[in-house]
Amino acid sequence: MSLADSDRELVVEELGREPTPAEAALFENLWSEHCAYRSSRPLLSAFESEGEQVVIGPGDDAAVVALPDSDGDEDTYITMGIESHNHPSYVDPFDGAATGVGGIVRDTLSMGAYPIALADSLYFGGFDREHSKYLFEGVVEGISHYGNCIGVPTVAGSVDFHDDYEGNPLVNVACVGLTDEERLVTAVAQEPGNKLVLVGNATGRDGLGGASFASEDLAEDAETEDRPAVQVGDPYAEKLLIEANEQLIEEQLIESARDLGAAGLGGASSELVAKGGLGAHIELERVHQREPNMNALEILLAESQERMCYEVAPENVDRVADIAERFDLGCSVIGEVTDGNYTCTFDGEPVVDVDAHFLGEGAPMNDLPADEPDQPEPDLPDADLESAFETIVSSPNTASKRWVYRQYDHEVGIRTSVGPGDDAAIIAVREAETGLAISSGAAPNWTATAPYEGAQAIALENATNVAVKGATPLAAVDCLNGGNPEKPDVYGGFKAIVDGLADMCATLEAPVVGGNVSLYNDSVSGPIPPTPTLALVGTKAGYDAPPLAVESDSESSLLLVGDLGLEFESFALGGSEYLGQHDGSDVFPTLPEEPAALIETIATVADDDATLATHDVSHGGLAVALAEMVTETAGLEVSLSTADPAGALFHEQPGRILIQTTAPDAVREAFDGVAPVVDLGSATTDGRLEITVGEQTLETEAATISDLRETISSELE
Incomplete structure (x- = not known):
């Protein structure tokens, strides 16, 4: 010292x-x-x-x-x-x-x-x-x-x-x-x-x-x-x-x-x-x-x-x-x-x-130079859709984290209503008769691609996680991780994640009430990606929430909410696991114009009696979200009309959700003027995921998906 x-x-x-x-x-x-x-x-x-x-x-x-x-x-x-x-x-x-x-x-x-x-x-x-x-x-x-x-x-x-x-x-x-x-x-x-x-x-x-x-x-x-x-x-x-x-x-x-x-x-x-x-x-x-x-x-x-x-x-x-x-x-x-x-x-x-x-x-504050982060140049891969699906679903970033959380006692204290493995956990605060939803995380692929927009997306992603469980954001704390701030490019990226996180949290009316900063995360390997971890909590009446997995209800509909790419007929793949696995690059996706209204509507619809299942669409895109929803007793048949199948399946625009509902018209009405709603298909009873996207059809059994998603467990056990 x-x-x-x-x-x-x-x-x-x-x-x-x-x-x-x-x-x-x-x-x-x-x-x-x-x-x-x-x-x-x-x-x-x-x-x-x-x-x-x-x-x-x-x-x-x-x-x-x-x-x-x-x-x-x-x-x-x-x-x-x-x-x-x-x-x-x-x-x-x-x-x-x-x-x-x-x-x-x-x-x-x-x-x-x-x-x-x-x-x-x-x-x-x-x-x-x-x-x-x-x-x-x-x-x-x-x-x-x-x-x-x-x-x-x-x-x-x-x-x-x-x-x-x-x-x-x-x-x-x-x-x-x-x-x-x-x-x-x-x-x-x-x-x-x-x-x-x-x-x-x-x-x-x-x-x-x-x-x-x-x-x-x-x-x-x-x-x-x-x-x-x-x-x-x-x-x-x-x-x-x-x-x-x-x-x-x-x-x-x-x-x-x-x-x-x-x-x-x-x-x-x-x-x-x-x-x-x-x-x-x-x-x-x-x-x-x-x-x-x-x-x-x-x-x-x-x-x-x-x-x-x-x-x-x-x-x-x-x-x-x-x-x-x-x-x-x-x-x-x-x-x-x-x-x-x-x-x-x-x-x-x-x-x-x-x-x-x-x-x-008394410590003097540093006045450091900051370079504006570079914008990525599009460089899109031409990957086989079927092999790309298997690669993304089995990627350690999108695969099941069961190996991790099964080592944790997540039920001690008898307050855990929804535990790890879902979009957000729910803790029963019986003293206030309130369910407390908790989501925590960041997305290094996002913030490495576009620090400001990626940090905004992280805030929206965590808010979406609690909203699909029927909760509305209450407050957040952050852990801002960066490299050596004396390097102008590193400090510029760090400044961008601060501003992006702050702007989106303010928009969502989720005050950032505390946090931690960790800089000088540099080594001989170089600086880390700017990493703004956000831990966000939301509240709801009661402790129950719609499940992530679909039910085998043939009378229900599966809806995709919030996909601006489908609305614009183009998909930005920047920050996606798809590009990460195929060494590509692209600009970051456009964020929703009214994120606060979107989150509030998601929470309301999630708590409706007609809602059977809900799931956030994020890392790995629509392909991974659909794969995570099927079980051995409940599958999905999905059809998506697009000229860009890879973009539709793998782009990672935040603020999107999948809803299985018995009242699709009511869901469309709820989101009217807030976000686009697309009818994807319906549930089946055979534990099979069938995705028709453009002119191609991917068909996978639930057991195969389960095996693909056990990447971490199979490597470490």
Whole structure:
């Protein structure tokens, strides 16, 4: 760890002296890109983060959003947060991913909430590479181990493979928690004289410099040289911490809270008091430790997991210690809140004496040049339709992710009404008699092709996922992943995904209430595609939703809603898996003109009694969506008139859905003036998919489709 010369000059000017080694390391970590958002914060004002439902927006450990219940009241709150653990997951995929789960769950705890659902969005290099498979297996094992042990269901997410993640995978994890106004806690210190209490695991030397490690490109030797910067998780201690936190909140013993993540104790405690415009005095030797002879810097900056920093009124300290002991957790009274500087001593000797606000907010922002992203030149392949269908349906990007989610306990907590494998998960929030739909993901092919339009499409895609389950968007959090922002072309792509995501979320009236930024995702393999993961939630009355699979109802109709390509008689294939598999390029598809009205209408129609099945059309296009809807007992006969069969089957314009309905005229009426509706065909009872497109007919058995879609399982088992 080393403080940059320009930053050191600012620190010296503020302090009037040279910083101590502990101060220099603290500034180096808290002024890193990972903590201070020096390159991204100037762009984030593009997001609309306010709304009647928003209780706490960006800036705290997690956002807080009010849920409307059946009576129109808003007494139940959810928390939303998202975190990246990208570099640690490259160095140590199991522990890197596991501690990412632990960190976002503790962000939830610090708001006085109980975690009820997780969503993970994962991005790896080409699936045909052994190293990518190694990282993939380790990350999934880490997420499943930690989530299953702490008893929080992983219900949603995504997995994408793209060559440009080969040297730098992404692991983005979101968490939803449940709280209410009386339980709500923030990370704003309240009053001088209150004690700072550290509860949880003992502090060791793991994770030293993790924040600065996350703020630089991965080197070729990162897997060995940077291993000490990766934290080691203990999910059983986290489970105890979850239950202890619940007891502390129930007894109203906590004034404010912050979990110990990036920059460890120094980051959590200084940010806590800075938000309250206060200071603190901490005696570092009081911190309970698990390794001998730790020095002040190690105690201050170690990122050992499963730890919380609480502000506690003096009269409640003994009760907090009793609860910690009951749950077999360590507990140290490490200092108190003051109205002065942020100071730390070690064995009576001063090691830190700085203004907390300057430490947390004093980092200068970067003014970086940004190049406009290039527009792709059309270069369309001439592929055989039948072989292309098999290739796209069996691609790891569009194939079944059952191998992943079957390792997750997605039913623990008995709230999961619709689990992974569908367009969106639904969690039963019985406290508000509300179904909470959750969708999370990005689309690297889209944003690599057209960063701005692709990011817009990602927002619309996640909103469509919740809408086809009958829910309307409530709020979202994002994880903005990019490469080295000092490269103008990379920063230009990153700026474009910020603007695209912000514009579409504003159009959909889905405030972006929080998030995370991860830059310097560069390696010897080059930069990652700009990757704006969005975790979006929506609400609906009740907990039921139309299924994805069709029913064998011969009296029903299968309708395609929203395909502008059919309306224009042309198809833009840019960003599609079809072009990705055949080394082609094209411009990105046109987005719907009235996306908010489209989403609202989809949700209304999905909840109609005449609707038998619904499915979003996205990655892999219409061909994959149709293949996913058939079963061994219910097939589809589909006919599509077009002069461009490949374009019709494989283009990936977002905002399209398939609806199986017994009232097709009512569906057409509902979408009149909102989106085009095309009658595709009907269901059969023989488990066969027959697609007539133009002058060609593709016929596939459900069993064959099932085999094609098991690409990941067949490769890894």
